[in-house]
Amino acid sequence: xxxxxxxxxxxxxxxxxxxxxxxxxxxxxxxxxxxxxxxxxxxxxxxxxxxxxxxxxxxxxxxxxxxxxxxxxxxxxxxxxxxxxxxxxxxxxxxxxxxxxxxxxxxxxxxxxxxxxxxxxxxxxxxxxxxxxxxxxxxxxxxxxxxxxxxxxxxxxxxxxxxxxxxxxxxxxxxxxxxxxxxxxxxxxxxxxxxxxxxxxxxxxxxxxxxxxxxxxxxxxxxxxxxxxxxxxxxxxxxxxxxxxxxxxxxxxxxxxxxxxxxxxxxxxxxxxxxxxxxxxxxxxxxxxxxxxxxxxxxxxxxxxxxxxxxxxxxxxxxxxxxxxxxxxxxxxxxxxxxxxxxxxxxxxxxxxxxxxxxxxxxxxxxxxxxxxxxxxxxxxxxxxxxxxxxxxxxxxxxxxxxxxxxxxxxxxxxxxxxxxxxxxxxxxxxxxxxxxxxxxxxxxxxxxxxxxxxxxxxxxxxxxxxxxxxxxxxxxxxxxxxxxxxxxxxxxxxxxxxxxxxxxxxxxxxxxxxxxxxxxxxxxxxxxxxxxxxxxxxxxxxxxxxxxxxxxxxxxxxxxxxxxxxxxxxxxxxxxxxxxxxxxxxxxxxxxxxxxxx
Numbered sequence: 001x002x003x004x005x006x007x008x009x010x011x012x013x014x015x016x017x018x019x020x021x022x023x024x025x026x027x028x029x030x031x032x033x034x035x036x037x038x039x040x041x042x043x044x045x046x047x048x049x050x051x052x053x054x055x056x057x058x059x060x061x062x063x064x065x066x067x068x069x070x071x072x073x074x075x076x077x078x079x080x081x082x083x084x085x086x087x088x089x090x091x092x093x094x095x096x097x098x099x100x101x102x103x104x105x106x107x108x109x110x111x112x113x114x115x116x117x118x119x120x121x122x123x124x125x126x127x128x129x130x131x132x133x134x135x136x137x138x139x140x141x142x143x144x145x146x147x148x149x150x151x152x153x154x155x156x157x158x159x160x161x162x163x164x165x166x167x168x169x170x171x172x173x174x175x176x177x178x179x180x181x182x183x184x185x186x187x188x189x190x191x192x193x194x195x196x197x198x199x200x201x202x203x204x205x206x207x208x209x210x211x212x213x214x215x216x217x218x219x220x221x222x223x224x225x226x227x228x229x230x231x232x233x234x235x236x237x238x239x240x241x242x243x244x245x246x247x248x249x250x251x252x253x254x255x256x257x258x259x260x261x262x263x264x265x266x267x268x269x270x271x272x273x274x275x276x277x278x279x280x281x282x283x284x285x286x287x288x289x290x291x292x293x294x295x296x297x298x299x300x301x302x303x304x305x306x307x308x309x310x311x312x313x314x315x316x317x318x319x320x321x322x323x324x325x326x327x328x329x330x331x332x333x334x335x336x337x338x339x340x341x342x343x344x345x346x347x348x349x350x351x352x353x354x355x356x357x358x359x360x361x362x363x364x365x366x367x368x369x370x371x372x373x374x375x376x377x378x379x380x381x382x383x384x385x386x387x388x389x390x391x392x393x394x395x396x397x398x399x400x401x402x403x404x405x406x407x408x409x410x411x412x413x414x415x416x417x418x419x420x421x422x423x424x425x426x427x428x429x430x431x432x433x434x435x436x437x438x439x440x441x442x443x444x445x446x447x448x449x450x451x452x453x454x455x456x457x458x459x460x461x462x463x464x465x466x467x468x469x470x471x472x473x474x475x476x477x478x479x480x481x482x483x484x485x486x487x488x489x490x491x492x493x494x495x496x497x498x499x500x501x502x503x504x505x506x507x508x509x510x511x512x513x514x515x516x517x518x519x520x521x522x523x524x525x526x527x528x529x530x531x532x533x534x535x536x537x538x539x540x541x542x543x544x545x546x547x548x549x550x551x552x553x554x555x556x557x558x559x560x561x562x563x564x565x566x567x568x569x570x571x572x573x574x575x576x577x578x579x580x581x582x583x584x585x586x587x588x589x590x591x592x593x594x595x596x597x598x599x
Contacts (some may be wrong), residue, residue, distance in 0.1 A: 001068050003052060003096055005059040007392060011096035018072060019061075019097075020053040020084045056099040074555060082108045091141040093150035094469070102140040106133060111307060140310045142548050148463065149195075150469040181491040197546040199250075200257025203478065208247050208272070209379035218272035219279070219336045221245070222459050229352045232265045249543045260444065269443060271359070275336055280362035282333055283353050287363075294350050312336075322392045359403055360431040369423075374433060375451070378413075378425055386454035386522040389447055399536035399547075402444045406434055454522075457515045463541050464509030480504040491522055495530040 001013040013019065019470035050061045061069075127311050135500040194202075211221040225241040226233050233241075235255055258270045269276040281293075301317035302309050309317075314334045315327060323330060338345040339427035392409050393401045410430055414423075425433075437445045450456035480496040480503070498520055505511045511519070523535050545577045 001061065003059045003061060005057060005096070011059070012088065012094060012217065013097050013100075014092050014094055015416060017089050017092075017094065017097040018082075019069075019100050020056060020107075022053050022058070044091075049332070053100065053103055055101045059096070061293045078111045079105075079109050086139070086143075090147065093147055094172050095144065095147050095151065098143055098147050100139070102136055106136050109136065114443050142552055145463075145548050145589060148466045149471075152466050154341065186583060195543045195546060196253075196256065196520070198549070199253050200226050201546055203250050203254040203256050206503065207247065208253055210247055210249070211271075217275060219268065219275050220339050221351075222268050222271050223339055229355055231352070232267055234265055237268065244547070253476055260400075261404075269362075269441065273440050273442040275359070276413075277362060278329070278333060279336060279353075280358050280441070283356065283358070284363045286353060292354060294353050294591050295349070297350065297353075298347050307346050311335075311343055314345060348539040359405060359443070361434045361438065362427060364431040364435050366436040367429065370429055371433045373423065382456065384518045384522060385451040386447075386457060386518055387524070389450060389454060390522045391524050394447075394449070397541075399538065399542045400446060401450070403434060403438075406430065406445075414515045440545075446551075449549075454518075457511070457519055458539070458542075459484075459544060459585065460509055460511050460515065460542050461505065461536075462542055464511075465539055468508050469539060472532050473540055474502070476532060476536070477501070477531070479508075495528050495532045498525065501531050510516045550558045 001019075003011045003013055005011055014031045017099050052059050052061065056249065061431070081106045082101075085103045089097040089101045093099075105141070201232065209219060212220040215221045215224065221319065222233075223229065224245055225238060238255060239251050242249075255266075258266045260270075268279075270463050286292060286297055290300070298307070299305075300321055303313070303316055303317070311331060311334045315330045318325075318333075319327070325333070327401075334345060337349050339349050340346070350575075375385065379385055382391075389401075390397070393405060395405070407427075407430060410425060414425065433447075435441070437449050440448075447458065460466075465473065465476050467472050469479060477494065477496040477519065480500040505516050505519070506513070520531070523533060525531055
């Protein structure tokens with residue numbers, strides 16, 4: 001079904017997606033069109049111009065689409081069916097269908113099935129429902145990025161397929177590898193539309209699940225891979241070890257994801273950063289209590305001198321020695337240290353602590369107060385933290401800053417020159433501030449962890465590119481240089497003036513004047529110079545979908561997940577406008593039938 005939006009753009013709705021008509025729109029003529037029954041009322045507008053719910057973006061149905069619609073039965077207007085519809089369209093590439101699904105979920109998210117109380121669309125649907133308005137808004141926000149990404153990927157595939165057919169057949173058009181309504185293509189799988197980071201994240205999740213099933217946790221698996229306890233593993237050693245332990249996943253994709261700094265080696269921290277942080281806290285305590293000697297530690301926990309310590313003995317001994325962690329923490333620590341079956345820990349299990357030299361921040365406690373002081377100082381000196389991020393911290397423009405970049409950049413900002421911060425920061429303070437930002441101790445931070453407001457500005461610019469220009473900076477700049485007649489100035493192809501970019505970002509991207517000024521200032525473009533494709537190219541490479549998945553899953557830590565959820569609830573998404581929508585007899589949910597069953 002094709003829907004004509006308020007801006008005149010045509011949106012394709014996939015089969016079996018639910019639509020909602022605007023309040024007051026009559027369905028009697030639609031029933032007459034679908035069933036062949038005579039209409040009882042004469043309408044002022046044609047059947048094909050039925051308007052859709054404004055809260056889902058508005059627009060009208062094309063006349064040919066009316067033939068493909070059927071009413072959704074009253075027995076299906078409940079929370080679980082609405083949830084099933086939302087999940088189905090969130091796997092596709094239609095943003096319009098997703099927004100209608102959010103409206104339906106908001107309307108019927110509190111309603112239980114009437115006819116069959118045991119009906120379940122998904123095994124976990126009962127646990128997730130009902131949903132509040134804020135929860136629907138947050139889910140829509142996350143799903144929007146996934147759908148927009150698929151739509152942009154489908155557009156690129158469509159462009160690529162069209163150019164290949166043009167080269168092979170002299171421009172003759174044909175179906176070929178064109179994407180379907182849901183964004184898929186006959187010649188490509190869903191995995192081909194995922195980015196490198198998304199495929200890597202999935203491979204990592206699969207590998208972590210394998211580690212838990214086979215070894216109990218990733219730390220035990222690591223020492224299977226690194227039996228010599230060198231605390232570093234190369235690519236070939238990793239590949240051979242994966243084969244020996246029976247892992248059958250995509251090892252090359254997994255390795256590229258784990259080796260984020262392209263050093264050719266991975267460490268304990270790369271396999272499980274949160275567990276590594278627990279071990280690092282324990283190592284710090286051992287340093288202070290036993291002079292970093294595992295022999296002294298073993299004598300303290302092994303009262304009998306048998307070189308065999310059970311979990312109960314380990315918990316009791318550490319509590320007597322004054323370990324600051326809870327009983328639950330000590331039990332988890334034992335599970336991470338103990339490598340052999342039978343629940344026994346030996347000296348060999350803890351000897352690596354003396355050889356292991358983790359980064360300094362792993363041996364420090366977070367210092368949120370110092371971070372706030374540093375942020376204020378940086379903002380005062382450079383006007384915006386977005387400028388600090390793009391100009392100083394993230395010089396590679398990959399939207400991630402690692403520990404090494406942090407240590408190399410912050411000391412340079414101290415001094416007497418303009419823009420330098422006046423506060424003195426020691427190496428340990430740098431580490432403590434970093435530990436505040438890098439909650440899961442992964443060794444890198446995203447912009448949203450450094451400054452959520454700056455991240456929100458860039459996310460708007462990224463979504464502007466994805467939704468209006470297929471994720472391509474060149475197309476966005478080309479649109480910005482269009483003159484009033486719609487023509488393009490040839491001399492400005494590949495660049496745009498600040499005024500032109502400011503105008504299109506406000507008009508299409510929805511950025512405020514302050515947000516546009518902050519973005520242009522952060523790009524550090526000289527006065528009078530144009531904005532070039534190279535200045536914004538990093539937005540194309542920024543994998544916002546993967547980043548959202550990572551933060552929404554809680555993988556970056558509880559605080560990061562809470563900040564992410566709060567930002568999503570504050571975002572101006574369409575679902576927050578649904579509260580005034582009222583359903584009457586003439587405003588019901590509709591569902592397009594598949595084209596194959598239209599007859």
